[in-house]
Amino acid sequence: MRRGLLGLDPEVVATARRLAARAAGPVVELARAHTTVAVERATLRLAGITGADSAHRSGDVPWVNRVVDTVREHCGLEHGVALPVFHALTEQGLTSLTELAEATAAGQVSYRVPEGRERTRAARAARAAVARGLRTVDRNRAQREKLVARWGDPAQRPWIYLIVATGDIDEDVVQAQNAARAGADVIAVIRSTGQSLLDYVPEGATHHGFAGTYATQENFRIMRAALDEVSREVGRYVRLTNYASGLCMPEIAVLAGLQRLDMMLNDSMYGILFRDINPIRTFVDQRFSRQVHARAGIIINTGEDNYLTTADAVDGAHTVTVSQLLNEHFGHEAGLADWQLGLGHAFEINPDLPDSFRMELAHALLARELFPDAPLKWMPPTKHMTGDVFRGYLLDGFFNLAGVLTGQSILLVGMMTEAVVTPFLSDRDLALANVRYVLGAAGNLAEDFRPEPDGFIVKRAHQVLSETVDLLERIADDGLLNAIAGGTFGLMRRPADGGRGREGVIVKAEGYRNPAVELLETGASR
Incomplete structure (x- = not known):
């Protein structure tokens, strides 16, 4: 994709990033000062614990929950779970x-919590066990790279x-393999409704x-093995996506690394806004x-598209850009590289508005030019799908065309039956x-697409960027947590003091x- 179509002022872009860093800074420090x-x-999952207590009266309880809850009851988690657990093991x-x-x-x-030599021994044993788990993550990353080299990436x-x-993993396998044969490059397995609110895996x-x-x-x-099988068959590496979100976000991230998933839905604010966590x-x-x-080489997908299902996609366009800049900063601070930042945005403007397609192009181009090295994830229309499958199919075609014209990286396939049936x-x-039709027929149409320097598309993009800077300035002054509360x-x-799971937050002790x-932390720059 040729860059510079919008003529964005580099100073304005740099100001936006500086403000995003200032807004995010106190939240990063807050995260560093707490555990959950x-x-x-x-x-403990990285250290090797698996399985569940199937004899419990309330049903299977993962062993990891049983241990962490007991440690918290006996001596608290302010010093972390590792020292008490590995001391008890010895x-x-x-x-x-x-x-x-x-x-x-x-x-x-x-x-x-052990002291003295007992503490030293427990810390050494805990570090060795976690390091073994991370070596498995590292091997999976290397295996992914090897298989991509062998089978190839999509052309x-x-x-x-x-x-x-x-809802059934066996049926998911059938659908996923057939989708790969029909041209899908990434398979996302949607989680069961409500899993994000479970405080166990x-x-x-x-x-x-x-x-x-x-x-x-x-x-x-199971799904990774199935996609490896079909990757070999179709001659390209088919990627697997799931969700590292909700109350078990860290655990699911670890499980993804241990099982070689390739992408994970992982947004900094989605769970707060849409699951009241x-x-x-x-x-x-x-x-x-x-x-x-970052360690596993997994691409994250962020959830800015969801804002436009509750807010107006025209009036709220700048909030998407603000969130993308915040997600970028949070991601970089945690060690993610640009190629791992699948920042989200969506085709959600009311199609009955005049010039709606031109505004969609402006918003998509703005995201592409602000984040030139990020694998942007472009989401199809959902909010204004009416149940008219013919109209929906046409809207999806326009969405696909916008993706081609603006150089999007990951195109979620829109369904004409959206809001009607699974x-x-x-x-x-x-x-x-x-x-397939739009991608094939449009070809490299993006190289011929040049919006007028003083035209509608360019002016709209500049307007959204200006509104983004204004909002970031207010957030940097007032605080991100206050902005979310407002x-x-x-x-x-x-x-900040509400929502599910707050009882699971612990201030770290010295x-x-x-x-x-x-x-x-030591491997964050990899």
Whole structure:
């Protein structure tokens, strides 16, 4: 994609980034000063704990939850879970964390924060165990690179991104493999409705999700193996996406790294705004999860498109750009490179508005030129899909054309049956045919597309950027948490002391130790 079509002022762009950094800075410091139950559970997952207590009266409870909850009850989590756990492992004479969890459930373990030599031994053992987990993540990253080199990447950009959402992992596999054969480059497995609000990760393969399939380590393994099989068949590496969001964001990020997922939905504010998860909990969890993604070579997808389903896509366009700049800063601070920042935006302007397509082009071009090296994720129309499948198919065609003209990187396939039914395979096949036609017929049309320097598209893009700078200045002065509480993004008001999961946030004590954080911090510049 040729750059510079909008004639953006480099000083204005630099000012926007400086303001985003100033707005994000206090939140980063807040994240550094806290931990959460999910971060501590993710640390033990990297250290090797697996499985669940199937004998519990309320159903299967993951062993990692049992251990972290017990440590918190006995001695708190202000010093981290690693020191008490690895001290107890030695003290009990056990060889695995799973054995320790079983003993914990039986009431045989008393946890405490060790001191002196005991502390040194526990810290050393914890670091060695977490390092083994990270070596698995590193091997998976190397394996991905090897398979991409062997099977190849898709020949065209944008990558074609398609969703499966049956609730049954076995049925998901059938749909995902057929989608890859029909041209999909990225398969996203939608999570079961409400999983983001569970404060635990289910175990095993699942067959009973609602409007999606549970994100579990075993489901990740099954789908990755299925996509490797079809990648070999179609002669290109097919990428797998899931969701590192909600109350278990850090744990799911770890499981993605351990099972070689390639992309993860991971937005800094989505859970706050649309799932009413406590803001501090979210920012602490997202920083850790992004450090894991950076290490694993995973591309994140952010969720700015969701703002335009609750706010007006014209009036709220600048809030998308503000969020993209914040997500960029948070991502860089956690160690993500530009090629891992799949910043989100969407084709959600009311199609009945005059010049709606020209405004869509302006917004998409602005994102492309502000983030030239980011794999932007371009989302199809949903809010104004009426159930008229013919009109919907036409809108999706315009969306696909906008993606070609503005050089988008990841194109989520729009469904003509949006808001009517969960798509059938036949619906997906028609949607993929729409994408294939537009990409094939338009070819390199982007190289011929030059908006007039003083025309509608360029002026609209400059207007949105100006509004972005104004809003960032207010946020930098008033505080990001106050902006979120005031309904700045998506018209959702979320106070810093409210929301789900706030009881899982812990202020770090002096002497807090977490080997995962330590190892990820040192490897953040990889």
